Amino acid sequence: MPFEALVAGCLAYVALMFGVAFAADRAAGRGKVRWLDHPVVYTLSLSVYCSAWTFYGAVGYASRSGLEFATIYLGPTIVFAGAWWGLRRLVRVARMHHVTSIADLISARFGKSNRLAGLVTLIVVVAATPYVALQLQSVSLSFEVFATDGLSDIRVAGMQGTALWVAAGLALFTIIFGTRNLAADERHHGVVTAIALEAVVKILAFLALGIFVVWGLADGPADMVDRIHRTATDPENRGWLLQPDRWTALILVSGAAVIALPRMFQVLVVEAADEDRLATAGWAFPAYLFAMSLFVLPIAVMGRDVLPADANPDLYVLTLPAQSGQNWLAFLVFLGGFSAATSMVVVCTIAVSTMISNHWLTPLWLTLRRRPQSGDPEDLRGFVLNARRLAILAMMAVSWTYYQASGGTAALASMGLVAFTGMAQVMPAMLGGLLWRGANRQGAYAGVGTGSLLWMLMIFLPSLGIDGLLPVPPEVDPLAFAILLSLAVNTLAFIALSIFGMPDPVERLQGLSFVSAVDPIRHSRVARGVDQAEPLLVMARRVWGAEDALRFFQTEAALQGKSGYLPDLTPGFLTRLERRLAGSIGSATAHAMIDSVAGGVKLTVSDLMQVADEAQRAKEETQRLENATAELARTARQLHEANDKLTALSVQKDAFLGQISHELRTPMTSVRAFSEILKNPTLTPEERSRFAGIIHDEAGRLTRLLDDLLDLSVLESGQARLSVMPVTLHDLIDRALTAASATRPERHFRVERDPLAEYVGIITDADRLLQVLINVISNARKYCDAEHPVLIIRVIRVLQGGAQIDIADNGSGIEPARQALIFEKFARLNDPARAGGAGLGLAICKEIMANLGGEITYLPGQGGAAFRVVLPRRPPVPSDAGWRHRA
């Protein structure tokens, strides 16, 4: 096959992957996740376990060590045999805590300690780098197979850069589809769908090759068994004799790796929508592994029989079809290997970069910048995303450098085993944490620490050629010895320190939640009061952006039976908020951030006893009782809110009459006094005209007040006539800004708008809407107390038609206690900054919006006073038309 065709095919394949990922992301964005969430897609995505090491290396492994290669796939099969009670539980607990990575899981279990997460991340990075380098090497090797015959120097030079180009392309793919947004759950539909497709290519390629080898090169299964028998019994092949200790150690390690490898944890746990899909994956994933392993031995034996003795066994899968002139088959196999390598690199990089950003960069940045209320509210979200992108680039660069420096000579299998054994060191802490309430942080540190130190000395450094650091008894296999010793010391240290150490209260609480798989309860006493919810909203905004944060807070408030955006700080609300935040930035950071804002008080042991009691009881109570209690609490809260409002309203009602009287009498006093003065004949003409002017002004004020009152009563009775017409919001906002500039004209406001977004057409009463906009903008001009006042106007088109207009200033905003009252009549009672009107403006706005079928609300936590005007695409049909429809 010509080299150009190979490159072109490869590029077309890459383009297909980008397209699939893009389409899946778009579908997920539109909420069409049904087929994306299918158990089959999930199972196929698990096949990222079969990296290039499997695809090329398994045959090489088999040709050197015979049946031993199967250990790598038997371990996962045994783990998945226990999927129903083991993995399902793991996924359920991890989803419950919105865990983002294996480091996050361990840190969350052991008291939300970020240092522990940092340590696990370190092991992950050290173990994963050579493994990613291995994938780059395999792609580069497979290119060379096609390029051996008759190539010019230019092509050879071009091929030297293969690994670099592949690394760059994969970094691009990962950044585009892996760091799109900072969702509250770390799922990447585009990536998962693309690797599911790659899984299909992988298995088809391998099966096709296997069939070709057994029925094309050999004379069917019987002949194949003969050939295997001959090779296995060949006295030259001592490597093919199975060693029980290696066999056991490798099954153990690969069983651990299928859970603990960063890429496996990502697809198995983090990307899982729920734990039910494991019922399918429990048998389907072992079946996939079975199919991938079935032809490994035949291909290895055939390679030895047919190919020259100096051929690299790691490349038999490519050289066998190429030698036999099967160019298309060779190309398909090449694509399969390419798929295996790329999918592994992409998922691994996403997982590792999440860990690096959540457990290294973000905590570091938060400690360095101890600014509680930063001026730029978007900074954290942007920082975390950029940290991930940086981590992806760094990871690729380091892996490529490692590949260049190591020269890529080591056999594929040995490099893969280094990563497997490294990640297996995390398993005792993880398993212990899930099954044993007594496991604690000191134990986890000791176990992970000693285990990974031994791994470093006995496996990792020897793989780099630094040997003989620890003596190994000559009669045992060094790898099996290292695996069993490190895991045994690891487990013993973990158990010993757990027994003698004492966990802190947060840790005991998390332990209870993980081991009993009950919902975690956040228990830190916080100062009561509504004004505490607002700083939390500001913080959530920094992580999720304004819209998502507002939506979450509104839902939570509605759950408590409250309107608006500020829920009470119940333990339930704080728990859910912390877990959602943990889904974006890791549990340790989320915990620390909420504590710093809500002023959490340190948990004491007596608190803990109380919580443990509560948790135990809650577990035993029937679902119905829980529902009833929640319902009762919701009703009580609603009643409470209604009562508060009624009390406030009745006080206001009394004030209303007094206020009306005051508002009418004040201008009348001036009118009466000056008209009597005017009767005096001795006045100068200037005095006369000045006094007449005052009378005129005050009469006008009286008229305006009466107009407003009348307007309000018409609107409230729902008899207002709307003259609806199509309008463009852009024009209306222009007119409102011009009209409102008459209010305090001496103040210069900088207005931030996005004119393009404002071209939203809706059908409404333009004059009424204009009245609302003018009122809100005038209020901002009146009350915004910033030195350099800024007015921000944002128009967003709503999905179901209609629009919302956010108008915000940069002043000090409205204090929470008054936010609930500003839309009431004469709310401006005793307001120091009374400026002209009678305090009916926002009450009228609220009624107008109700008449237009929309609403106007105050948005807390936006850094200043902010109002949101929500408009439907058209106003509702008057009620008499509705009657006719029903009749």
Next chain:
Amino acid sequence: MPDILIIEDEPNIAHAVQFILSRDGWQVALHGDGLGGIEAIRGAKPRLVILDVMLPHRSGTEILAELRGDHDPSIAATPVLLLTARGQAHVPLADEVLAKPFANDDLRAVVRRMLV
């Protein structure tokens, strides 16, 4: 030293009262806010204070209560005419109460009665 201090936030009303009373020959001073009202009384030591009830920041009744509790007995005893827009006829601690809107002659009569 003025005869009369007017504490009233509506400038038009304040000017009307000032105009009417100064034509009767009284020395009249103005203060336009509840804030610092008591300090204005202490500084000006007027013979009569005309006080509006609905003032921004501090209401007239609050100022009145503080005035009556002043440690200087001569200031604490200053006569006060209260202007109210709520139609009350009597307010504790105030010497006289005048409901808004009032007839100019009533105002002049009350002031004359209080000062002479």
Next chain:
Amino acid sequence: MPDRPLFLERASFRRRRLGDAARVMPVLALLLVLVPVWWMPERISSAGGAIWLFGLWAALIVAIWMLHRTLRRADATTLRASRAITDPRPDDHAV
């Protein structure tokens, strides 16, 4: 409805025994894979051993499949039966 609670009892009893089977499955698989290699490594290393191993593997996959299918059905039955008896409302906490 005297026979309904009896049905529930039987269903949940069966469901619990199936759960035990699911726990035994990985242990059994591990033993089947490990013991022969410790016992007679030479025989397993040959072609016959490979055939035996892949046969075992395939049987294991079928066993997991059947177990999971039965477990899901048993779960659905238990859920429906218990819901019909104890709670007429749809269970909104089911995931």
